[in-house]
Amino acid sequence: MMRARWAAGMLRRASSGEASLAARAVFARGFLGLNMKASKETIEKKEKDKARLMDEMSRGYFADIAEIRKNGGKLATANKIIIPEIAAVKFPDLSVKSPDGRTVNLPLVAPPRNDDPQTGNTVDTQNDDCKAGDMVVPDASLVCLSFRASSQKMAETWSLPFLDAFSSAGNIQVYEVSFIDSWLLSSSPVRQVFLKVMTKSNNPQRHAVYAFGDHYYFRKKLHILNLLTGYIYLVDRLGRVRWQGFGSATQEELSSLTACTSILLDGK
Template structure:
């Protein structure tokens, strides 16, 4: 699962970050894979464990720990600063479309793999100066440390592009996108999210 920077940049130059086509329709429940467990931290120091998921026997109004389980979560993964704008090309239009819904969350996850920045004292200082969000549905969070196992589970090779996952209330990936959003891809994402909101 490891490649060099030059291999990644060569691929990006060829496809502008579109390493694969985004889903056009929702991924069926029986074919959907679970989003891997991931611990993230918010700038205020809170630790969250993604995905926020309810046990199969619970409905969407139940809670996971102290946090309400959303009907759908858009999880945007950035492994390098260069892909944060790609993530926002999905998250901001998504929030425009569903911002009024209380059971929709957006998580913009930035991965920080530097051992120095991941060390406890430095990490606390970093979090204080990291970008934040004032939107209660938009969560800007950070994952510190080695992420090899996480990437392996999602078959992520290129670290210079963005990876977008629409996750249902049971923690399953029901739609995927890559790189920067196109109008057609945003339309399919909106349609698939509406389906999740209607699921019982």
């Protein structure tokens, strides 16, 4: 009897020891797994930051100046014809602020047609009140990007003739986006004061808006390198880029912009 009790006690202690070892092993594996995951994320972030640093060091202010002196900001001629739907890329998501403090998420995109949710990007062309959130989606938007004050005048050589041509012709909007990358101006209290002193456009189709903070990855998506020139995009109601221009407008380029916009408005 004593031997049986002794054997049972030894068995319980052995089982308890094995369970403890198993629990420790599970804990160790979990801890090591989390640690390895954190280490991997840290390494990936460092590599990403290093690649960004090398990219930005390879292209500085003086390189931008030299290029502007060479071509006057005209990095390439604007599209002569509209970009086909099958080749058009989506304009990257961009959150901007208007002088009245409202947040606008560009591009404005029409929702799928109500009677056929499986159609993806198909929209109801008969619905004149198609909205993205609480905003009516325009049939065509001209989005003008300025990363420095020097390019804002360039943007106006496109936006003002565009408004003159189409202000009464259809559902169009112009967004003149100024990028503010200063950490001071991007801070919440200063940003609010900055927006209050900015002049709001009297034209309901013309919007001066501001994008605060880092814009590196946004620029990468659009392959933007030179920050001293203007970038102009004609965007359709599905948020796709259908035409692109650079720098200051020429009369020939304005004609192509007008023709491409007319195609979007006629084919809505």
